[in-house]
Amino acid sequence: MTYEIILLGVAILVAVGILLHHPSKTLGIPSLLIFMGVGLGLGNGEFNFVYDNLALTSTVGAIALNIIVFVGGINTSTQSIKLAYKEGGMLATFGVLFTTVSLAALLHFILGWELITCLLFAAIVSSTDAAAVFSILESKKLKLKEQTDTVLEFESATNDPVALVMVTILTAIALAPTEVVSYSAISITLAQQIFVGIVFAYLIGKLAVYLLNHVKLEEYGLIPVFILASFIIAAYGSELLGGNILIASYVVGVVIGNGISRGGEVSKHFFNSLSWLAQSLMFIILGLQIFPQTLFNVFMVSLIPAALLMFVARPLAVQLCYLPFTQASWKKRMLISAIGLKGATPIVFALIPATAGVPGSIDIVHMVFFIVLFSILLQGAALEPLAKKFKLDQ
Template identity: 70%
Template sequence: MTTEMVMIGISVLIVIGILLHHPSRTLGIPSLLIFMGVGLSLGNGEFNFVYDNLDQTAWIGGLALNVIVFVGGLNTSTDKIKVAYKEGGVLASFGVIFTTLIFAAILYGLLDFNLITCLLFAAIVSSTDAAAVFSILESKKLKLKEQTDTVLEFESATNDPVAMLMVIVLTDMTLASHQAVAISALSLHLASQILVAIVVGFLIGKLAVLLLNRISLAEFGLIPVFVLASFIIATYSAEMLGGNILLASYIAGVVIGNGIKRGQLVNLHFFNSLSWLAQALMFIVLGLQIFPQTLMNVFWISIIPGLLLILVARPLAVQLCYLPFVKASWKKRLFISMIGLKGATPIVFALIPAAAGVPGAIEIVHMVFFFVLMSVFIQGGAIAPLANKLGLEQKEQHKAE
């Protein structure tokens, strides 16, 4: 297939997804499911077209996640971070680890997988998804008491480094057929990834802000172009130096979004549009990669583990994380424990062992797909009713604003 046909085909799918976006919101269906459904229905043999490229799908998904996390950082104020970094930081690190361990134990008792594969599977679905959290909170216009929404946003934007490192290490362990790993080396590697990402993202973000504020570009349209180039430099420089690219994206976004003094409006519109494009492309390509005829093979065995992830593993992990935060209300703890939204991130992570040739990884990809659907419908649909039931929604403040 020619490049022209690929570009036209992808663009047509995006147009279809956008046209379906408004009626989907009326029905309460998240946009990510619409875009994924478009790809799922049109890329698996229909019109004599079959898309099946795990490496390319993983690359596109990673790039899109990078953009989405950066835009999330641009839209996050430092005031919110000062409030949320303690709770969000614990959830983004220990929460991922606890979820992995608890869910791996559940999978080991339910599925015919060895322990390392269960740990790998659990690590893949251990983190919350930034794209899903940002888009669903924004679409529902929710403002929650006790900075609950800010904690969820901070957690989802910063919990990928721990999950990604565990997925990569466990993938290597599975392929090497050994079950030993040096905890000290793993901890050092994770610490260096986080430190490099923070330093590089912060420094390049600060440099971009300094240059933009000093030069005062007369053409406002150049400001988002400059910011886009700075974002690419910051994130891929961090990755080259051994840092986590998603964390670097978030840090750079926060620094730039809170630092520039001119062109905020044009910058906001440009990057919100870019984020939508990234989401549309990512979900459509992920949909193209999934073959519907193979999904039914894992449908029934996915239901119980998926429910236990939502109702047992995530809540237990969150409650453990909140033990030091005695001032947090039980309502806030309950809400955060029940709203651990999954989205494209687990599917992208699942493609890592699949592309590497881990036995049974394709089955895991398909099961993760069902987990995402269950999370979006159950947890995504429960956000507004649960917040209202627990009295966490700031209705009066929202109206005043």
């Protein structure tokens, strides 16, 4: 297949997804489901076209996720971070760990899966999804009291790195189960990824801000292009140095978004459009990768981990994380417990062990798809009614 046909096909799929965006908002259906549905409907046997490339899907998904997190950073004000970093930071780190451990223990006890499989599966679905949270809050025009929406946004934008590190480490363990696990090495790796990711991205972001504020570019259109180049340097340079690419993407976005004095609005419009393109491509290619005829083989078994995640593991993790925050109302805790929105991120994470060849990982991808679907349909739909019930809507 020539690249012209590939580009034509991708452009048609994106255009169809965008045209369906408005009716999806009218019907209350998240746009990510529309884009994924377009991929599901057209990619696996229809029109004599079959797409099956785990490596390419994983690569495209990872790049798109980096862009989405970066744009989330650009749109995050330092004032929001000051309001939410304590609660959101606790949820983004210990919340992910608590969710992973509790869900893995439940799956091991109830379903009898191997412990490493339980841990890997739980780590994949442990984090909330930034694209899903931003999309649903925006589509419903929700502003929540007690900075609840700010906490949810901050958590979803910053919790992927911890989950990604755990998935990567557990994938390596699953591929070599006989090797002795070094917890000190895991701790050092995690600390290195966080430290290098933050420091390197912060320095690159500050340098980019200094240059943009002192070199007066006459053509405003060049500003977002320079910012895009700075993002790539910060994110992928950090990864080469041993840092976490998602942390770096978010940090450089925050630094640049809050630091530039010229071209801010132009840049935000540009990057919001880029984020939409990244989301649409990611959801479409994930839809193309998943074969509908194989999904039903794991539908029933997916119900158990989905229910345990939504009704036990997530609420338990949130309540544990909120123990130090005695000033937070029980209504706020209950709403955050109930809204652990999943999106394309867990599917992208599930592709890591699948691409590496972990036994049974294809079934995990399909199960994660259903968990994401249940989360969007149930938790996404419940956000507004629960906010009204707890009187947290503005």
